[in-house]
Amino acid sequence: MQQAVAQEKLEQVELFIAGESRASSRGETFQVTNPATRQTLANVASGTEEDVRAGIDAAYEAFPNWSQTTAPERAEILFKVGQLIQENVEQLARTITLEEGKALAEARAEVKQGYNTVMYFAGEGRRMLSNVTPSETKDKLTMTIRRPLGVTAVITPWNFPMMIPLWNISPALVCGNTVVFKPASFTPITASKFVQLFVKAGLPRGVLNLITGPGERVGRTLVESDKIRVCAFTGESETGKGIAQTSAKCLRRQVLELGGKNPLIVASDADLAVAVGGALWSAFSNAGQKCTAASRIIVEEPILDRFAKTFAEAATKLVVGNGLDPSTEMGPLISEAALTKTKEYAEIGKREGAKLLAGGSDYKNGKGPDLQRGNFHQPTVFSGTNSMQISQDEIFGPITTIISARNIQDAISIANDTRYGLASAIYTKDIRNAMKAAYDIDAGVTFLNQGPVGIEVGASFGGVKDSGFGRELGEVGIEDYTEKKTLYLDYSYRVHPFFYPWKK
Ligand code: NAD
Numbered sequence: 329m330q331q332a333v334a335q336e337k338l339e340q341v342e343l344f345i346a347g348e349s350r351a352s353s354r355g356e357t358f359q360v361t362n363p364a365t366r367q368t369l370a371n372v373a374s375g376t377e378e379d380v381r382a383g384i385d386a387a388y389e390a391f392p393n394w395s396q397t398t399a400p401e402r403a404e405i406l407f408k409v410g411q412l413i414q415e416n417v418e419q420l421a422r423t424i425t426l427e428e429g430k431a432l433a434e435a436r437a438e439v440k441q442g443y444n445t446v447m448y449f450a451g452e453g454r455r456m457l458s459n460v461t462p463s464e465t466k467d468k469l470t471m472t473i474r475r476p477l478g479v480t481a482v483i484t485p486w487n488f489p490m491m492i493p494l495w496n497i498s499p500a501l502v503c504g505n506t507v508v509f510k511p512a513s514f515t516p517i518t519a520s521k522f523v524q525l526f527v528k529a530g531l532p533r534g535v536l537n538l539i540t541g542p543g544e545r546v547g548r549t550l551v552e553s554d555k556i557r558v559c560a561f562t563g564e565s566e567t568g569k570g571i572a573q574t575s576a577k578c579l580r581r582q583v584l585e586l587g588g589k590n591p592l593i594v595a596s597d598a599d600l601a602v603a604v605g606g607a608l609w610s611a612f613s614n615a616g617q618k619c620t621a622a623s624r625i626i627v628e629e630p631i632l633d634r635f636a637k638t639f640a641e642a643a644t645k646l647v648v649g650n651g652l653d654p655s656t657e658m659g660p661l662i663s664e665a666a667l668t669k670t671k672e673y674a675e676i677g678k679r680e681g682a683k684l685l686a687g688g689s690d691y692k693n694g695k696g697p698d699l700q701r702g703n704f705h706q707p708t709v710f711s712g713t714n715s716m717q718i719s720q721d722e723i724f725g726p727i728t729t730i731i732s733a734r735n736i737q738d739a740i741s742i743a744n745d746t747r748y749g750l751a752s753a754i755y756t757k758d759i760r761n762a763m764k765a766a767y768d769i770d771a772g773v774t775f776l777n778q779g780p781v782g783i784e785v786g787a788s789f790g791g792v793k794d795s796g797f798g799r800e801l802g803e804v805g806i807e808d809y810t811e812k813k814t815l816y817l818d819y820s821y822r823v824h825p826f827f828y829p830w831k832k
Pocket of ligand 1: 484486487488492510513541542543544546547548562563565567568570571584585586587588618620722750791795796
């Protein structure tokens with residue numbers, strides 16, 4: 329894409345509170361910029377404390393009616409949202425690429441994952457299983473029912489601006505909760521577009537409210553409100569820890585999906601081409617801006633040199649560019665600040681003695697005006713050790729480090745030598761290695777013969793250690809949004825003693 333870039337239509341994004349679009353109460357706005365071109369895409373309402381309180385009040389008032397509708401009725405609305413997503417795939421995917429930067433094919437996959445999520449949780453509206461346990465007493469039934477918790481705060485990052493919010497919003501709604509949604513400030517256009525699909529599908533007013541604006545103001549005010557009964561947060565570990573402290577004060581339910589520094593192990597018996605392809609996609613899709621990105625590639629010594637050479641060559645060949653260009657394989661970083669951070673880590677890697685195998689800088693020197701204009705960085709491969717800063721810090725950019733391991737046991741020890749524990753992977757043809765990794769890597773997810781990317785909605789997802797706690801998706805995905813209540817039903821119509829005397 330070496331030609332001049334056409335200016336997109338400037339969008340206006342407003343808050344959505346109690347079924348109405350509104351400006352910020354102080355009339356403040358902020359701008360959203362295309363990371364590939366640095367052109368302005370939208371003026372967005374910047375919510376105030378007052379706006380947040382209005383959103384919470386709207387959700388609070390909507391809760392009694394919404395929670396009284398039947399779960400299958402609520403599910404009908406989600407099924408309609410699914411249909412509407414299908415009808416708007418291209419528009420939604422294009423919006424994601426414009427404001428987030430990822431290649432259009434990846435954006436389409438994200439919309440598809442959003443659709444899968446909505447449909448999966450719509451299905452929960454007719455399941456939402458709870459249990460009946462055999463009673464210890466004759467003519468008695470002991471069972472649990474599920475109740476919604478109340479107003480849910482959904483606070484999300486920008487790297488999957490549609491899929492991640494839907495991981496939280498869909499189960500929250502189908503379980504009967506109401507929602508105040510605060511999207512990341514880099515990606516509010518996508519958020520606003522899919523919120524409108526819920527409205528079009530017939531969601532009653534106040535059930536889903538959208539408040540855009542800075543995390544320090546909108547996010548913080550939301551979290552500090554004791555009317556919020558569930559806080560679903562996805563973002564950086566440090567932000568999450570602060571939120572957890574505030575949430576603890578009002579003993580609310582919380583799910584925290586935080587950062588990662590994910591290991592991908594390549595055993596010496598692995599199919600090299602498959603492992604290289606998987607590692608490439610995991611390290612560099614979405615320009616490495618994924619909580620599950622393979623940012624440490626741990627390779628058994630016998631194949632280390634061959635793997636490193638093939639992988640670095642493949643990384644160098646990746647087509648970097650504007651995500652709207654169909655030939656693009658890797659888009660830009662989200663912001664100038666993220667580009668600066670990535671460049672700094674490339675320098676840190678060089679300074680701490682890692683060997684640069686591919687990339688290592690931005691495109692300021694040569695390679696056409698488009699790559700110079702946007703927040704583009706070369707896919708960068710280092711060979712280093714696990715103790716280096718580039719192997720320990722979450723860079724959240726297109727930098728990965730290849731680390732040598734003596735054997736699988738050593739590889740697993742290296743994999744676990746990190747503060748994080750989100751995703752992980754191993755490529756091997758030996759089931760013993762695969763199962764050892766499955767049991768011994770400290771992480772919420774281990775991919776066997778697949779890079780750590782491509783989370784499916786039917787299975788639970790989440791981390792350990794500094795990657796957070798709680799699980800989303802799959803059958804446990806509704807646990808965060810319901811409280812189980814136990815019922816004892818006595819159908820003997822007799823007076824029982826309040827204790828159970830031992831039978832003599
Ligand atoms: P971030 O923590 O900076 O922001 C996340 C959200 O929190 C944003 O909406 C932000 O505005 C808001 N926020 C910021 N400060 C807040 C505060 N004090 N109170 C309440 N809300 C506040 O993270 P980010 O840069 O948007 O996203 C990148 C991070 O997210 C990475 O660390 C990545 O690993 C992580 N992530 C994790 C997962 C997962 O599922 N585990 C998925 C995607 C991203």
